[in-house]
Amino acid sequence: MKALIGVMVLALAVPVAAQDKSKKDDKKPAPAAAAASPDQLMRDAEQKAAAGDKDGAVELLRRAVAMPTATGEPAMRLGRLLEGKYEFDAAIDAYKVAGEKLTGAAKGEALGRMAILQQLRGMPEAAATTQAATAADPQGVWPAIAQARQLAREGKGDEAIVMAQKVASTGGPAASSALGYAQEAKGDLAAAETSYRTAINDPEQKAIASVGLARVLRKTGRAGEAEPILKKAIEDAPGAVEAYKESARVKIALGRASEAVGDAATAAALAEGDAEAQKLVQEVGVAQALSYLATNQPDLAIQDLTKLRDQHDSPEVRVGLARAYVTKRQADPAIVELKKAVELDPANADAQYQLGYVQHMLKRDAAAAIPAYEKAVAADPGNVEYRTQYGAALAAANQSDKAVQELGKVTASPGYNKADAWIYLGQANLVGKKYKDAIAALDKAGTLAPNNVQIETFLAWSYFGLKDSKNFTDHARKARTLGQKDPTLLGYLDRVEKGEPIK
The missing domain is CATH 1.25.40.10 (Tetratricopeptide repeat domain)
Structure with missing residues (x-):
């Protein structure tokens, strides 16, 4: 009997031992999976x-x-x-x-x-x-x-x-x-x-x-359309320095220089080695000083810009100071600043443009303005304002064909909706005795700027060139009503009104 019990105990013990071994085996860690390859x-x-x-x-x-x-x-x-x-x-x-x-x-x-x-x-x-x-x-x-x-x-x-x-x-x-x-x-x-x-x-x-499109919109006078595009670009790509630069320039173009400070500072901080970003900070400072001009305080602008010039002489500051002088119709000190700006940076498009503008509009010397305008356009060929004034100076200097060529580029630019280039295009064709082309351009200008004495005057002379007495009289009378005092025009109007034919 004792022998039988022993056998049974041994038989029961074997599975238990096996189970213990199995549990120990279960506790062993599983072999590590093979490491994933780069592929x-x-x-x-x-x-x-x-x-x-x-x-x-x-x-x-x-x-x-x-x-x-x-x-x-x-x-x-x-x-x-x-x-x-x-x-x-x-x-x-x-x-x-x-x-x-x-x-x-x-x-x-x-x-x-x-x-x-x-x-x-x-x-x-x-x-x-x-x-x-x-x-x-x-x-x-x-x-x-x-x-x-x-x-x-x-x-x-x-x-x-x-x-x-x-x-x-x-x-x-x-x-x-x-x-x-x-x-x-x-x-x-x-x-x-x-x-x-x-x-x-x-x-x-x-x-x-997005940055490129915004830049084109600003250059073609559509800064308002550019602003939301840049806002989205900056939200999507906070590290895009070019977006911050353009955002600052758009805000300056919209007359909000104080809001441009943050964008310019961010661009400069993100790109410490970018000279353009660093220069933009100064441009914003100039724009802030020039904001005094909008409130008819040119003396304050001159004061701030003179301080900036004395602290850090640069073409941008001198151009800004010249613009303040122009507001006061002070051509000579403006020319001094602009000539120095051009000397510091001959490729500075704005300096060349402002120099041409002072010669053209303040000194009334269109021929003297042309070389500076030409350099401005060469340095920034997409700037419609530069090209418009260049064309105007060419027309005033009796260079009709070249003026028509340059002004045609402006009127063909996307989104252009100002009367200026159309007026000057009409003037250029009038100078070149292309009277019908002049009338077409001036009619377009009239839709953009109705009741404009300059448009009516040029239309009167264009119809005079065509020997069209009725239309000459209509437009000359309207020009007179709008304030035209030119004795030559009014003299011919008086003669035509008395029945004298245009010869």
């Missing part, structure tokens, strides 16, 4: 991005980039994803890593994309990055886009257009945006606006194209 992480990131989880995709790509075995491809994908999220600084870092690891066309793309973002961020090293991209892939799309933008940035509009057009059919929205920048540099603002609008809906190009 696997890229595939997973692609799936997350497709599902809308961009943050998750970024995290996976960062892990892939950090792996010792990673090529430059994960960094390239990371840069593009970050660029689409408007995280430009992080995207620049990613493209830099990609450029260090990749070769050939891929390297050219990474560095080309990097250069474009550096331009948007106002980084001076953008030019060197563009050169490196071109060296890596001389015929590549992205190096060409970066190069086109760099050429435009340097004011070489024609060369920039040629470069951008080479990749227009293969570069997509980025090429359209670069073409817009090139066209803007050349002064073809209508074409630039079209190119920017073509690119603006692309996620990667939205910020860049």
Whole structure:
């Protein structure tokens, strides 16, 4: 009996021991899963991005980039994803890593994309990055886009257009945006606006194209339309220095210089190495001083600007001071300041323009104004105000054909809705004895500025040239009613009213 019990105890003990061993085995940690490869992480990131989880995709790509075995491809994908999220600084870092690891066309793309973002961020090293991209892939799309933008940035509009057009059919929205920048540099603002609008809906190009479009709108007198575009661009891309710069300039154009201070300061802080951003801070200071002119306090403007000039002499300050003198009709001190501004910076378009303006409008010497106006237009070909006054001076100096050519560019610019260029175009055609063309331009001016003595006077003389007594009389009478005192015009009116035919 005892033997049987022993056998049973032994039999029961075996399963219990086995169970204990099984439990111990269960407690052992499972073998570690094999580490994901960079390729696997890229595939997973692609799936997350497709599902809308961009943050998750970024995290996976960062892990892939950090792996010792990673090529430059994960960094390239990371840069593009970050660029689409408007995280430009992080995207620049990613493209830099990609450029260090990749070769050939891929390297050219990474560095080309990097250069474009550096331009948007106002980084001076953008030019060197563009050169490196071109060296890596001389015929590549992205190096060409970066190069086109760099050429435009340097004011070489024609060369920039040629470069951008080479990749227009293969570069997509980025090429359209670069073409817009090139066209803007050349002064073809209508074409630039079209190119920017073509690119603006692309996620990667939205910020860049928005700034370009806003700049064109400001230059064509539509700063009010530009402001909401820039506000959205800054919300989407808080690191876009160019957006802050343009926002400041738009606010200055809208007469709100005090509101431009913050944008200018932000641009300068974000891009410490960008001389243009630093100069913009001073431009805003000048605009603030000039705001006194709107309240008829030119002496206060002169006082503040004189202090600015003595603290930090620059073309911008001297131009501002000259404008204050112009308000007081003090041509001679204005010319002194403007000549010094031109001496400091011969390429300063505003200084050249203001110098021409003083000669033209205060000194009444159109011929003397033409060289300065011409330099202003050459330095900033897209500025419709500069070109309008240039055309007016040409017309006043009896250079009809050239005046018609220049003023025609103004009236053809997108959104142009001022009477000025149409009036001067009418004057230019009148000088050239193209009376019907003059009447067409002046009629257009009349729809924009009714009851204008200058328009009625030029219309009267145009109909006089056509020997149209009735219309001459109608417009000469209206000019007289509006205050015209020219004895020659009124003398002919008196004779025609008495029945004398126009010969």
